[in-house]
Amino acid sequence: MYFYVVGVGEAMESRRGGPADCYREQVTNPPAPQFSVRAEARGDIDAIHALTAAAFGQVDEAELVDALRASGNGLEGLSFVGVLDEEVIAHAMLSRCFVGDVPGVCLAPCSVWPEHQRTGVGTAVIEALLAEAARRGEAFAVVLGHAEYYPRFGFTPASGFGITLHVDVPGDALMAMPLAGEVPAGALAFAPEFGV
Numbered sequence: 001m002y003f004y005v006v007g008v009g010e011a012m013e014s015r016r017g018g019p020a021d022c023y024r025e026q027v028t029n030p031p032a033p034q035f036s037v038r039a040e041a042r043g044d045i046d047a048i049h050a051l052t053a054a055a056f057g058q059v060d061e062a063e064l065v066d067a068l069r070a071s072g073n074g075l076e077g078l079s080f081v082g083v084l085d086e087e088v089i090a091h092a093m094l095s096r097c098f099v100g101d102v103p104g105v106c107l108a109p110c111s112v113w114p115e116h117q118r119t120g121v122g123t124a125v126i127e128a129l130l131a132e133a134a135r136r137g138e139a140f141a142v143v144l145g146h147a148e149y150y151p152r153f154g155f156t157p158a159s160g161f162g163i164t165l166h167v168d169v170p171g172d173a174l175m176a177m178p179l180a181g182e183v184p185a186g187a188l189a190f191a192p193e194f195g196v
Contacts, residue, residue: 010084035089035121037128045069045089048081048111048176055111065109068095073191075105078136080111080129082121089113090121093194097142099163104135104193105179106151107143126153128132130179139181142188144166147172155162163188 040048045066052062062088068074073095078094082090090112094105107130107179113120130141130153143150147170157177158165176183190196 002156018100033071035084035119035124037080037082037121037124039077039132040081040091040093044081044088044091048079048091051088051091051113052109052111054113055117055193058108059110061111065091065093068093068191071191071193073193078105078129078133080125080132082116082125084116084121089116090125092122092125094133094138094141097191098189099140099142099184102139102184102186104140104142104183105138106190107141108144108145108194123152130154130177134179137180140176140178140183142174142176144169144174147175153177158183158188161185163168165196 028050048065049062052065053059056062065074069079074093076098079093080091081088092107092110094107097106107126110122110126112119133141141155142163143155154177156177157172158174158176159171161176163174163181163183164186165174165188174188
């Protein structure tokens with residue numbers, strides 16, 4: 001897009017019919033910062049803890065991420081980060097869950113630094129993470145979260161698949177989706193670290 005910059009005196013001269021020594025300058029919008037998405041590395045752990053605490057405004061979810069990673073219920077290679085200028089600005093992980101005796105993955109927690117929210121980085125991290133889980137042959141994913149946000153990834157109410165949970169949660173907050181297989185019916189069990 002081009003803008004023509006004309007000084008006040010020059011504009012007046014132009015309107016009077018005299019010569020106008022206009023100067024043209026090309027003004028462009030700088031490109032939006034480009035972030036990258038990759039698997040979590042060992043050196044990211046402290047940054048992930050800090051951003052998760054900042055995103056949720058408390059340390060509970062950050063400690064949950066650490067506990068899932070330590071127990072092995074946070075699945076190795078299925079914890080992804082969004083990086084901008086070598087800074088970790090987003091994170092999402094998948095942990096092991098079961099519907100009956102069928103293993104699947106649970107998406108949670110998902111975090112983005114507050115100043116980078118609504119930039120698309122969280123969506124990009126989640127999409128890449130779910131794609132990798134499907135590539136690895138994980139049959140299905142579940143999430144307990146905002147009913148307005150997660151359907152964009154393909155999640156629908158878990159009740160539609162016949163999934164039940166032993167605690168009372170809003171029906172539209174518990175969602176599931178197929179990945180590399182089918183979503184089974186039955187009782188959902190999260191990793192013990194969730195305390196559910």
